[in-house]
Amino acid sequence: MTGSTVTRAQLSEAVYNEVGLSRNESAELVEAVLNEVGDALTRGEPVKISSFGSFSVRQKGERIGRNPKTGDEVPILPRKVLVFRPSHVLKNRINESQAGSS
Numbered sequence: 001m002t003g004s005t006v007t008r009a010q011l012s013e014a015v016y017n018e019v020g021l022s023r024n025e026s027a028e029l030v031e032a033v034l035n036e037v038g039d040a041l042t043r044g045e046p047v048k049i050s051s052f053g054s055f056s057v058r059q060k061g062e063r064i065g066r067n068p069k070t071g072d073e074v075p076i077l078p079r080k081v082l083v084f085r086p087s088h089v090l091k092n093r094i095n096e097s098q099a100g101s102s
Contacts, residue, residue, distance in 0.1 A: 041082065053086040
């Protein structure tokens with residue numbers, strides 16, 4: 001594992017190498033896909049990508065938290081959070097790659 005983050009530029013380059021679109025078309029395609037995923041999640045719609053996983057937005061209610069430094073109780077306001085659930089296919093790929101590198 002390299003420990004580096006995959007960037008939009010790297011995704012665009014991978015599309016360029018795999019699909020054969022021009023670099024500009026590859027970048028536009030990656031942007032369009034990411035925008036569509038973001039827009040769907042903003043509308044509250046779940047996004048499922050076969051053999052990868054699903055993204056959804058979940059509402060978290062108000063709760064009481066603690067300031068770790070002072071120990072004071074602080075209300076944590078309700079908010080929406082993004083949830084990702086990997087598919088079994090992705091989980092298996094990750095576990096196989098870990099088993100092969102050990």
